[in-house]
Amino acid sequence: MTEPQENYSADAEASSTDPHDWGRAMALAVTRLAEQLAPEGSEDIHTSLVGKDLRLRIRDDGSGVTITVSTAPAADPDD
DSSP: OOOOOOOOEEEEEESOSSGGGOHHHHHHHHHHHHHHHSOTTOSOGGGGGTTOOOEEEEEEOSSSEEEEEESSOOOOTTO
16 A cells, blocks of 8 residues: 655746736746655755656636645546
8 A cells, every 4th residue: 555645836927817927837846846746955956756647737816827836636526
C-alpha cells in the first residue's frame, strides 16, 4: 500500500482573461510551488519539480483569472 502524499498548491493572479497574457502568472505560481517543495537552502529550487505531475486550475475572478498549480492528483470523475 502506498503512503498518502502531501499535496502542495500555489496561486497567482493574471489581470486578463486572455490566455496569451497568462504566462507571467503561470511562471509565478510554478515558482511559488517550487519554493514549497525544494529542500531548505536549495540553490536550484526548480529541480524539485522535475518528474512531477502537476495539476493546473484556472478560475475566472472577474477582470482576470486565478491560476493554481498543485501537486494534487486530478479528481476522479466518478467520485
